[in-house]
Amino acid sequence: MKISLCKRLCLTAMLTLGAVMVTTSAMAETSKLIIESGDSAQSRQHALMEKEQWNDTRSLRNKVNTRVEKEWDKDDAAFDARDKCQQSANLNAYWENNTLRCLDRRTGRVVAP
Numbered sequence: 750m751k752i753s754l755c756k757r758l759c760l761t762a763m764l765t766l767g768a769v770m771v772t773t774s775a776m777a778e779t780s781k782l783i784i785e786s787g788d789s790a791q792s793r794q795h796a797l798m799e800k801e802q803w804n805d806t807r808s809l810r811n812k813v814n815t816r817v818e819k820e821w822d823k824d825d826a827a828f829d830a831r832d833k834c835q836q837s838a839n840l841n842a843y844w845e846n847n848t849l850r851c852l853d854r855r856t857g858r859v860v861a862p
Contacts, residue, residue, distance in 0.1 A: 837860060841854040841860075
């Protein structure tokens with residue numbers, strides 16, 4: 750198949766024209782750029798909601814940490830009391846794990862460490 754010179758020129762011209770039109774339309778679509786400041790009522794509301802969520806979460810974390818600290822102090826005091834009970838001069842003293850107290854075997858009363 751032989752393509753004449755005229756057909757080649759016509760085809761080349763159509764391809765060039767199509768490429769120019771596609772390029773021009775692509776440039777026209779991207780030539781408009783709108784930049785917003787991001788300071789809208791919706792973004793302020795969203796930021797406020799995030800801050801409230803953060804504050805609530807922080808409050809809960811503080812409560813949990815306080816409770817853990819109290820439990821730690823309680824366990825630490827019981828540990829010290831057990832050591833004192835075991836080192837007591839009272840030979841009848843023993844440590845009661847259920848009540849975390851030092852008791853006298855004979856009387857069942859609390860022994861002062």
